[in-house]
Amino acid sequence: MSLLLRHRELALGLIIAAMVAGIGLYAPAFISAANIATVLNDTSILFMLVLAQMIVILTRGIDLSVAANLALSGMISASLAQHFPHLPVIAYIATGVAVGLALGLFNGGLIAGVGIPPIVVTLGTLAIFRGLIVVYGGGSQVNASEMGDVFQNFPNLTVLGLDAVFWIAAPLAIAFALFLNFTRTGRNFYALGGNPLAARYCGINIGRQLLLAYLVSGAVSGLCGYLWVARYGVAYSEIASGYELTVIAACVIGGVSIAGGVGTVPGALLGALFLGVIVNALPVMQVTPFWQMAISGAVILAAVVVNARVERRGGKLILPEARRSAGAAK
Amino acid sequence: MSERARFEIADQPPWRMSDLLLRWETVLFALLVVVIIGDTFLSPYFLDIDNLSDATANFSEKAIIALGMALLILVREIDLSVAAIIALCSLAMGLAAQAGAGAASLVVIGLAVGAVCGAFNGVLVARLGLPSIVVTIGTMSLFRGIAQVVLGDQAISEYPPEFESLGQDYFIKWPPLHLSFLLFVIFAIVFALALHRTAGGRKLYAMGANPIAARFSGIPVDRIKFGLFVLTGVLSGIAAVLLTARVGSTRPNIALGWELEVVTMVILGGVSIAGGSGTIPGVVIAVFVLGLVTFGLSLINVPGIVISVILGFLLIGSITLPILGRKFVTSLRSRREA
Numbered sequence: 001m002s003l004l005l006r007h008r009e010l011a012l013g014l015i016i017a018a019m020v021a022g023i024g025l026y027a028p029a030f031i032s033a034a035n036i037a038t039v040l041n042d043t044s045i046l047f048m049l050v051l052a053q054m055i056v057i058l059t060r061g062i063d064l065s066v067a068a069n070l071a072l073s074g075m076i077s078a079s080l081a082q083h084f085p086h087l088p089v090i091a092y093i094a095t096g097v098a099v100g101l102a103l104g105l106f107n108g109g110l111i112a113g114v115g116i117p118p119i120v121v122t123l124g125t126l127a128i129f130r131g132l133i134v135v136y137g138g139g140s141q142v143n144a145s146e147m148g149d150v151f152q153n154f155p156n157l158t159v160l161g162l163d164a165v166f167w168i169a170a171p172l173a174i175a176f177a178l179f180l181n182f183t184r185t186g187r188n189f190y191a192l193g194g195n196p197l198a199a200r201y202c203g204i205n206i207g208r209q210l211l212l213a214y215l216v217s218g219a220v221s222g223l224c225g226y227l228w229v230a231r232y233g234v235a236y237s238e239i240a241s242g243y244e245l246t247v248i249a250a251c252v253i254g255g256v257s258i259a260g261g262v263g264t265v266p267g268a269l270l271g272a273l274f275l276g277v278i279v280n281a282l283p284v285m286q287v288t289p290f291w292q293m294a295i296s297g298a299v300i301l302a303a304v305v306v307n308a309r310v311e312r313r314g315g316k317l318i319l320p321e322a323r324r325s326a327g328a329a330k
Numbered sequence: 331m332s333e334r335a336r337f338e339i340a341d342q343p344p345w346r347m348s349d350l351l352l353r354w355e356t357v358l359f360a361l362l363v364v365v366i367i368g369d370t371f372l373s374p375y376f377l378d379i380d381n382l383s384d385a386t387a388n389f390s391e392k393a394i395i396a397l398g399m400a401l402l403i404l405v406r407e408i409d410l411s412v413a414a415i416i417a418l419c420s421l422a423m424g425l426a427a428q429a430g431a432g433a434a435s436l437v438v439i440g441l442a443v444g445a446v447c448g449a450f451n452g453v454l455v456a457r458l459g460l461p462s463i464v465v466t467i468g469t470m471s472l473f474r475g476i477a478q479v480v481l482g483d484q485a486i487s488e489y490p491p492e493f494e495s496l497g498q499d500y501f502i503k504w505p506p507l508h509l510s511f512l513l514f515v516i517f518a519i520v521f522a523l524a525l526h527r528t529a530g531g532r533k534l535y536a537m538g539a540n541p542i543a544a545r546f547s548g549i550p551v552d553r554i555k556f557g558l559f560v561l562t563g564v565l566s567g568i569a570a571v572l573l574t575a576r577v578g579s580t581r582p583n584i585a586l587g588w589e590l591e592v593v594t595m596v597i598l599g600g601v602s603i604a605g606g607s608g609t610i611p612g613v614v615i616a617v618f619v620l621g622l623v624t625f626g627l628s629l630i631n632v633p634g635i636v637i638s639v640i641l642g643f644l645l646i647g648s649i650t651l652p653i654l655g656r657k658f659v660t661s662l663r664s665r666r667e668a
Contacts, residue, residue: 062463064590110646110650114650114653114654115653116646116649116650116653117603117604119463119603120597120603120645120646120649121646123590123593123594123597123645124594124642124643124645124646125642125646126590126642127590127594127638127639127641127642127645128638128639128642128643128646130635130638131635131636131637131638131639131642132639133635134633134635134636135636135639139633237635242587245467245470245471248464248467249467249468249471252464252467252468258461258463258464259461288479288482290475290478290479290481290482290582291475291479292475293471293472293474293475293478294471294472294475294476294478294479295475296471296475297468297469297470297471297472297473297474297475298468298472300464300467300468300471300472301454301465301468301469301472304460304461304464304465304468305458305460308458308459308460
């Protein structure tokens with residue numbers, strides 16, 4: 001039991017596997033290859049957003065503006081497609097990322113440069129970004145018929161049974177894992193979140209790390225903005241409304257500590273997968289989708305209780321000798 | 331007292347005009363005056379007692395919750411589930427109304443459900459020691475989720491007329507005052523006195539400034555936190571009664587997104603998210619600034635979502651500018667002293 005608690009990715013993976021198996025017993029169609037591919041495709045955007053949010057939460061911050069950023073970037077990318085429908089698809093993707101990056105820079109500048117608490121800044125920009133969609137588009141929406149084929153076909157391009165959106169999320173996840181585990185800048189996020197004061201004394205440039213975290217979050221939101229709009233075929237001010245809380249919930253379920261400095265890429269991905277499985281399982285189980293919110297709320301509460309127990313166990317003994325002597329003392 | 335003390339005991343810093351001028355409440359008050367003057371020029375309908383009175387109905391419910399939220403943020407906690415508590419309270423009242431309950435029992439049910447929801451948050455945060463931001467994101471989904479499960483895509487609108495009149499009619503005919511605004515003013519005075527003039531209020535500042543020191547100095551930190559969550563739950567229950575009565579129906583998306591508007595009121599009011607600083611008068615002025623900006627802009631037909639852009643900039647700008655200003659002033663002072 002304690003092994004499972006310590007390796008929470010393993011525990012979470014087992015829970016998801018058990019859940020999928022249970023649903024499969026009830027409805028065998030759920031564990032067909034096609035349906036599993038559907039779940040992965042549907043969850044791919046959440047995978048990416050969760051990883052970006054994790055970096056922000058590692059630094060003891062929070063980015064409430066991701067969904068609004070996604071909606072604004074998606075809108076601008078879609079309106080580019082509306083006016084210039086025959087550009088190469090990379091132009092639309094780049095537009096989404098660039099807009100997202102600029103919005104991330106705005107957040108990061110205020111947080112890292114001026115020193116305003118992240119929750120305050122992103123609470124404000126959440127309202128600003130979403131409102132700018134209406135200011136920009138004059139309250140109109142861009143429909144599927146206006147976006148052009150190049151824009152829309154790309155995310156649904158299927159390779160090996162999985163959509164392009166998954167094939168973007170997968171390498172991105174590997175890149176995040178490599179970045180966070182094997183580069184100095186990546187490790188600095190953990191150092192900064194674990195103990196900001198100690199990190200400063202170690203010579204870590206706190207401002208630069210914070211700015212980077214919000215830039216990553218912005219750029220990924222922008223990328224997801226294009227993917228979301230192209231996948232669901234509509235851009236207007238309310239898309240992904242409230243999705244920031246789903247993203248944060250997936251982080252919490254995946255064991256990312258809101259207190260900073262704790263969290264892994266596999267954990268965050270499994271947290272997202274957990275919610276993805278629930279969303280896709282409800283219709284299969286013939287439960288009304290109205291249950292989705294209550295279930296995810298209960299799961300978040302369960303996860304945060306488990307997280308607290310694990311973190312308390314973790315302790316601050318880093319050196320093996322210290323751990324051994326602490327064990328002997330017990 | 332002819333003899334002067336040999337030493338002056340510096341129990342408080344010397345009085346400076348600039349301290350008063352740089353106070354957050356002063357800045358906010360100046361902003362409020364600008365807003366009122368601006369609104370008066372924008373629309374001839376602004377300075378109309380009936381219009382102003384109806385405008386208060388649109389922010390008083392949120393403002394009542396903001397008073398409780400201010401105390402929570404003061405002690406380094408937050409409650410993001412307040413809007414979901416409204417949904418659950420409204421659901422309970424709706425079911426009771428369908429069963430034929432009268433106005434008085436509906437009010438009691440609303441407040442009781444609010445208290446239970448607040449106590450649930452309080453147990454998780456104060457007893458189990460979990461971070462309130464995550465707990466209340468969870469309970470936000472849970473509470474609103476329950477309302478969604480029960481209601482589906484239906485609405486309940488069979489409320490007795492005496493109940494609806496609580497939110498729809500003027501409570502006092504002249505000057506025309508809604509019950510919600512009257513309650514907000516009374517609560518604001520009570521909260522201000524309790525926070526700024528009692529030992530209990532000072533304890534909250536101590537908890538916010540240094541929770542560990544507060545615990546070691548004998549303040550029952552956990553019990554107070556629990557109490558504050560219950561209080562905020564009850565205030566949300568009151569808001570639920572007023573809102574449900576005003577709109578006369580219960581839908582699963584009732585008060586959606588209010589938690590962020592309430593937090594905005596508190597933060598603009600100068601309550602530090604890091605805890606330990608902020609005042610009730612500040613929050614009250616911020617409530618009026620936000621309420622009157624919204625009212626003035628909607629008078630000249632600015633769409634709601636554009637207003638939210640302006641309020642977003644107002645929040646960020648009003649926090650950024652004083653920080654930059656203070657940096658500027660300190661750099662000037664240090665240069666003068668050097």
